[in-house]
Amino acid sequence: xxxxxxxxxxxxxxxxxxxxxxxxxxxxxxxxxxxxxxxxxxxxxxxxxxxxxxxxxxxxxxxxxxxxxxxxxxxxxxxxxxxxxxxxxxxxxxxxxxxxxxxxxxxxxxxxxxxxxxxxxxxxxxxxxxxxxxxxxxxxxxxxxxxxxxxxxxxxxxxxxxxxxxxxxxxxxxxxxxxxxxxxxxxxxxxxxxxxxxxxxxxxxxxxxxxxxxxxxxxxxxxxxxxxxxxxxxxxxxxxxxxxxxxxxxxxxxxxxxxxxxxxxxxxxxxxxxxxxxxxxxxxxxxxxxxxxxxxxxxxxxxxxxxxxxxxxxxxxxxxxxxxxxxxxxxxxxxxxxxxxxxxxxxxxxxxxxxxxxxxxxxxxxxxxxxxxxxx
Ligand SMILES: NC(=O)c1ccc[n+]([C@@H]2O[C@H](COP(=O)([O-])OP(=O)(O)OC[C@H]3O[C@@H](n4cnc5c(N)ncnc54)[C@H](O)[C@@H]3O)[C@@H](O)[C@H]2O)c1
Numbered sequence: 001x002x003x004x005x006x007x008x009x010x011x012x013x014x015x016x017x018x019x020x021x022x023x024x025x026x027x028x029x030x031x032x033x034x035x036x037x038x039x040x041x042x043x044x045x046x047x048x049x050x051x052x053x054x055x056x057x058x059x060x061x062x063x064x065x066x067x068x069x070x071x072x073x074x075x076x077x078x079x080x081x082x083x084x085x086x087x088x089x090x091x092x093x094x095x096x097x098x099x100x101x102x103x104x105x106x107x108x109x110x111x112x113x114x115x116x117x118x119x120x121x122x123x124x125x126x127x128x129x130x131x132x133x134x135x136x137x138x139x140x141x142x143x144x145x146x147x148x149x150x151x152x153x154x155x156x157x158x159x160x161x162x163x164x165x166x167x168x169x170x171x172x173x174x175x176x177x178x179x180x181x182x183x184x185x186x187x188x189x190x191x192x193x194x195x196x197x198x199x200x201x202x203x204x205x206x207x208x209x210x211x212x213x214x215x216x217x218x219x220x221x222x223x224x225x226x227x228x229x230x231x232x233x234x235x236x237x238x239x240x241x242x243x244x245x246x247x248x249x250x251x252x253x254x255x256x257x258x259x260x261x262x263x264x265x266x267x268x269x270x271x272x273x274x275x276x277x278x279x280x281x282x283x284x285x286x287x288x289x290x291x292x293x294x295x296x297x298x299x300x301x302x303x304x305x306x307x308x309x310x311x312x313x314x315x316x317x318x319x320x321x322x323x324x325x326x327x328x329x330x331x332x333x334x335x336x337x338x339x340x341x342x343x344x345x346x347x348x349x350x351x352x353x354x355x356x357x358x359x360x361x362x363x364x365x366x367x368x369x370x371x372x373x374x375x376x
Contacts (some may be wrong), residue, residue, distance in 0.1 A: 285311065
């Protein structure tokens with residue numbers, strides 16, 4: 001069995017799907033590994049490290065992919081790279097299946113069996129393969145770091161002979177995996193942190209990290225059985241807007257992470273709220289890829305509003321922490337492949353097709369898009 005990876009196609013992507021650590025583990029199982037030269041550089045991994053781990057370093061994507069059973073990636077490869085993936089082989093990565101711009105026709109034209117790791121069911125057994133958690137956690141951390149770099153406000157309180165500097169105020173909207181890490185990071189830096197989420201269970205989690213929770217009671221349970229947020233009704237949205245408007249104008253940094261699976265991101269920060277904020281305050285919108293939690297967010301851009309608010313719409317925050325994001329991601333993929341796609345006795349490819357983790361992630365097969373969430 002052979003696994004391969006190429007350099008990522010997007011210039012905004014610094015992560016890599018194989019690391020020397022994951023290569024060693026694959027090689028120990030008797031799996032051959034090939035990687036395109038330079039693929040690890042964005043994550044601080046030189047070709048030599050891959051060679052030392054037992055991989056073959058190839059001069060091109062085409063050479064790396066030759067005879068591969070499985071190609072692993074971070075984001076879907078560009079078409080000129082996809083063209084080298086062997087017909088009928090397997091592609092595993094973050095394929096962005098719910099984005100309306102995602103088009104699987106190039107994968108289907110090559111009959112590629114593609115697995116979108118974002119669809120992995122979030123059951124206990126799958127935790128060590130959960131790429132959304134491993135990457136969102138780092139995105140939450142990085143969002144705070146980007147905000148701190150963009151503000152001239154000092155974060156911790158400082159008492160000096162020349163006077164006292166008050167601590168920065170940080171508001172986190174959406175208390176999932178990314179939001180919890182954003183709260184923890186901002187607290188560690190000494191900020192006064194507030195947080196808001198529609199799911200009642202998040203109050204205790206936010207408070208346990210030292211954040212003040214902004215409560216907007218919901219008439220019904222705002223959480224699905226899968227632990228995700230539901231879309232809220234207009235009455236709730238009005239009350240939420242009032243509560244946030246009162247708090248937001250006093251904040252130095254706002255980190256927004258609110259998402260509803262398969263839907264556009266809820267709009268939590270209106271133009272009027274941005275207009276009420278102080279000059280120099282910073283909003284980092286982690287939901288930018290899903291349309292943004294702030295009305296004014298520009299995807300993958302940093303803008304300054306007329307009243308001097310800096311708005312960061314980076315969609316590659318985990319990639320900005322690539323040296324740590326890649327090892328976690330590569331470990332998630334190793335666990336997925338070694339437990340669900342490999343027969344340790346015969347040392348050959350064997351897919352556990354009936355396993356709910358395989359069924360849950362398979363998006364294309366035999367030239368067709370097959371995932372129930374993607375076929376009408
Ligand atoms: N393996 C596992 O069991 C596992 C792993 C990770 C996460 N989870 C659970 O999955 C759930 C979702 O976590 P996630 O980080 O992937 O969520 P997510 O990325 O889908 O959303 C981020 C947060 O935004 C919140 N949100 C949505 N609409 C909002 C609104 N209008 N206003 C404010 N906040 C809003 C959500 O409630 C969520 O907390 C959580 O319950 C988490 O504990 C389970």
